[in-house]
Amino acid sequence: MAVLLATGLGAALVPAVNAAPQQAAGTTCETATDWVAGTWYPAGSIVRYNGSYYRAEHENPGYDPVISHWYWHPYSCDGGGQNPGPGSFVVSEAQFNQMFPNRNSFYTYSGLVAALSSYPGFANTGSEEVKRREAAAFLANVSHETGGLVHIVEENTANYPHYCDPGQPFGCPAGQAAYYGRGPIQLSWNYNYKAAGDALGIDLLGNPWLVQNDPAVAWRTALWFWNTQPGAGTMSGHQAIVSGAGFGESIRSINGSEECNGRNPGQVQSRVTTFQNFSALLGTTPGGNLYC
Known part of the structure; x- marks a missing residue:
């Protein structure tokens, strides 16, 4: 992962004359269709877009779910197609906001809950203590990678061309400087975008x-x-927590080549302290093996 150097049904309306076709109200996850530009969507409509589900919070004439966040919110189809709510994740929205008081509005709680269906074992394996510990560990590492969910992309633009490995058979079709660090764990390198996209059913390479x-x-x-x-370790962060290997192994996975084995103890301590604080907030314990 890249290193940040600066630590972004209601009732259907009757369409006007010549308006685009209207989607039937009362859509559920089971009947949701792929989003289509120019289609009228009543409030409450649910659509699929790039492998994720979105619910129309306000009626709209087919605005892009990604661009128009006032009209569309990410939606979780877990729990019988109900909106994400308390109890659907071991971290409540209030706790999430407490963890990230200065977060960028891009990093929504609803977006996180909607993403959980991709990996149902996350924060849902083992005892209640372990489930909460894993959520705390993941979010602590996320906090470190993004400066408290402030940064969306890697800030040092000089690094951007570095993340294209032209030796890969698929190359860098989006451009040499297109695969810089993005998102909560700062996804970087063309091969990671390819692998993540393949796993999630999204063309992230392109x-x-x-x-x-x-x-x-x-x-x-x-x-x-x-x-x-x-990553740079021998197991995933999920495996590290649920197996008892400990938080330190999750650090090794994410940035071990730069931080572990005494390379950057200050950065490691920052991750550990955040993890301890988040564990306390979630009512769990951090367990052993905190350092790498």
């Missing part, structure tokens, strides 16, 4: 900008890395 424009996609890439990638 359109890496989705990670900085769509909150649910951004969270899904972070959960992809956390749940499946060993």
Whole structure:
């Protein structure tokens, strides 16, 4: 991952003459269709867009769900298609806001909850203590990577061309400087965008900008890395917590080549302190093996 150097149904309306076709009200996750530009969507409509679900908070003539956040909110189809709410995640919205009081509005709680369906084992494996510990560990690392969910993209633009590995068979179709760090765990390098996109069913190699424009996609890439990638270590962050290997191994996975084995103890301590604070907030314990 890149290193940040600066620590972004209501009733259907009757369409006007010549208006685009209207989607039927009462859409559910089971009947949701792919979003289509120019289609009239009543409030409460649910659509699929780039592998994620969105609910129309206000009626609209087919505005893009990513661009028009006032009209569309990320939506979770867990729990029988109900809106994300208390109890659907071990972290409540109030706790999330307490963890990130200065967060960028891009990083929405609803976007995170909507992304959870991609990895149902996340913060949902083992005892209640372990579930909460994993959420705290993930969010502590996220906080460190983004300066408290403030930064959406890597700030040092001079690094941007560095993240294209032309030796990959798929190359860098979006441009040499297109694969810089983005999102909660600062996804970077063309091969990581390719792998994450393949896993999530999204063309992130061709359109890496989705990670900085769509909150649910951004969270899904972070959960992809956390749940499946060993990174610089030998196991994923998810495996590190649920197996008892400890928080230190999650640090090794994310940025071990720069921080572990005594390379940058200040950065490691920052992650650990945040993890301890988040664990206390969630009513769990941090466990052992905190350092790498």
